[in-house]
Amino acid sequence: MSATLAADEALARRQRAGEQVLSLASGEIGLPVLPALRERLAAAADRNAYGSVAGSPRLRSAVAGYWGRRNLSVDPGLVVCGPGSKPLLFALLLAVGGDVVVPVPSWVSYAAQARLVGARPIPVPVLPGEGGVPDPAALREAVARARAAGRDPRCVVVTLPDNPTGTVATAGTVERLARAARDLDLVIVSDEIYCDLVFDPADRAVSPAAFAPERTVVTTGLTKNLALGGWRLGVARLPDSPLGHEALTRLVGIASQIWSSTAAPVQSAAAYAFEEPPEVVGYVAAARRLHEVVVRAVAERFTAAGAGLAPVRATCYLYPDFEPLRDHLAGAHDVHGADALATLLAQRYGVGLLPGTAFGEEDRSLRIRVATSRLYGGTDAERFAALAADEPARLPWVKASLDRITEVLTDLTTL
Amino acid sequence: MSATLAADEALARRQRAGEQVLSLASGEIGLPVLPALRERLAAAADRNAYGSVAGSPRLRSAVAGYWGRRNLSVDPGLVVCGPGSKPLLFALLLAVGGDVVVPVPSWVSYAAQARLVGARPIPVPVLPGEGGVPDPAALREAVARARAAGRDPRCVVVTLPDNPTGTVATAGTVERLARAARDLDLVIVSDEIYCDLVFDPADRAVSPAAFAPERTVVTTGLTKNLALGGWRLGVARLPDSPLGHEALTRLVGIASQIWSSTAAPVQSAAAYAFEEPPEVVGYVAAARRLHEVVVRAVAERFTAAGAGLAPVRATCYLYPDFEPLRDHLAGAHDVHGADALATLLAQRYGVGLLPGTAFGEEDRSLRIRVATSRLYGGTDAERFAALAADEPARLPWVKASLDRITEVLTDLTTL
Structure with a gap:
């Protein structure tokens, strides 16, 4: 548990x-629902169709806009919605397969999810004051050791900004991590659910997608910035590369077999949220x-x-x-x-x-x-x-x- | 997909x-949302807490009442809610482990889910006119063969009433299936999402839980009887037995790592639905x-x-x-x-x-x-x-x- x-x-x-x-x-963020979002959910209470596995066209466009405003432009067709970013992370680990490098410390569920899908987490410590991103040098060593021992690491998870430390890895560290992942042919899963909760704009997290766009999957959701954990909606941004398109096909296939689609009324309110009105x-x-x-x-x-x-x-x-x-x-x-x-x-x-x-x-x-x-x-x-x-x-x-x-x-x- | x-x-x-x-x-049931349920969802739009992994106390009690009225009394503590019965079925297969016997024909996702969790489906044909339940005699043979070949079947899935055939296995067949499952030490996962959609009361499905209560998990949801597929809510009823309590612990653990909880506003409306007002x-x-x-x-x-x-x-x-x-x-x-x-x-x-x-x-x-x-x-x-x-x-x-x-x-x- x-x-x-x-x-x-x-x-x-x-x-x-x-x-x-x-x-x-x-x-859990102990704050109330923004009244405008409450109203959007109520207005969408008549939506009872499954809709697309990946999410409604309006939601996917809104999310693409949200990421575009954060220097992470993306085609809406590469956006996938799920009932929380947690199930999306789980499905991504299943889609990528192999063992998973996780930072130490890191959010409780990455390693647990890896074990659930039959993979083994490979723990790699973070640099002091820069939680969420495995020390790139230590990552190279750990992956080499794991491969020498017959294991099959294919993915590294990062958290930017970080839970549990409340810190943000520097752009330099993220760049070195991205380079290591490219050299090692690892997919990067970048959990950026806290990206809007950085206090000083100068500390803003730089996504590994800026440095290794071909292999970085980014996830976020409404749970942290809008206190909507109980609404259960997350989104993933797949890379526009052969790897990304293959991962998209697998991810949507897995989603279709595990959860079908995300609650339609919630998708409707979420589209409004990702459009970021004042x-x-x-x-x-x-x-x-x-x-x-x-x-x-x-x-x-x-x-x-x-x-x-x-x-x-x-x-x-x-x-x-x-x-x-x-x-x-x-x-x-x-x-x-x-x-x-x-x-x-x-x-x-x-x-x-x-x-x-x-x-x-x-x-x-x-x-x-x-x-x-x-x-x-x-x-x-x-x-x-x-x-x-x-x-x-x-x-x-x-x-x-x-x-x-x-x-x-x-x-x-x-x- | x-x-x-x-x-x-x-x-x-x-x-x-x-x-x-x-x-x-x-x-997908092409019918509109019952206005009373639409109103309940709208009224619950301010619910943004995760709540319990297994579901809100009110929902679990309502579901226990629903099953009680169908001769399947259950303690609310043995009811687990999820974002659809599909994710619950997936998590159950993961919780039980081993290979899975599926009827032929059967719903598209059972075998696919089994493969996703690394298990292999063992197909067993149904009896003519009695879809959803593997022929009990053929089940015994198939499981014996599979075990002799070194495989590890631990679970059989049944659908009562059946998708895709629109038929209902007789009580006699269900009883023989339950007896075979007990003899073979298989968990029975009984998908009863269509149980309220039997035309003639005389044809009503009898759950294997009536014959093998210690090993039968029953699932249902709001998708079929209330046309609420797009709301994504399902429930499982675990057996009140050592096996059932162990499965409950595993199921809730897996749910906590995959989806955390089910959309809180939907749970609220679902509780009302399972209370079955006029x-x-x-x-x-x-x-x-x-x-x-x-x-x-x-x-x-x-x-x-x-x-x-x-x-x-x-x-x-x-x-x-x-x-x-x-x-x-x-x-x-x-x-x-x-x-x-x-x-x-x-x-x-x-x-x-x-x-x-x-x-x-x-x-x-x-x-x-x-x-x-x-x-x-x-x-x-x-x-x-x-x-x-x-x-x-x-x-x-x-x-x-x-x-x-x-x-x-x-x-x-x-x-």
């Missing part, structure tokens, strides 16, 4: 049982600002408590490393790894977050992933207020969570 | 190009009557043309066999198998339907599958009128299609 979803459900059970909990586990752009901008303020406020507290932490440049995640506090955690709490640390935080403090092991780290590592996207309020009114606030960290419900984090970290690191 | 969806898209392209086409290929029951009854009238009218025309045909007892499908016309088809049209027959019908007459080969038949067979669910009208007004009509076959647009079928079959069989 997906570690994120499992942690989420466990926390929801504790909450229903009346416990005070602080949910920092799930990357209210959509405004919502994403407001959400990005809110993420930035809150994730940085939380990051400050972890840094103040003595955890190591690369600057967070995007998303609503931070990935603190308690290595500097190892002796204290061992002595005071008998905690020697991130699993035990996460368990302690959940059981003693009601704080849900994920251990680095869920992202492929070794047992001994003291890294944890903290998601701040559930701190924006408990009601739609609070969440809309958070989106509109000049200083969201001062809103009483946000401040209460931040104070609670300070309290827990103080208790954890000084007792 | 799924043969049904491919045929559908090819026909849509011809139609857009201005050709007159008659769509008998896709099992308007839902009324809609399904009207749709069933309409299917019965039209599918029988079409069946008469194939019988009159000389094709062999088992009586259609359910669904909107018929599966005529042109074997009695083999000599004529060979002599007049150089047609020696169902693929060529389907191609001829598409190219000369603009009639789209599926060759039996798509359902696992041999190349030489002259069986084809005809779906009548697209004949109800070209607009929502026509389709509502068809649902309400006392004599839908006399509605001008339905009659025109029936007349066209007569014309095509006359031309085909007498020229």
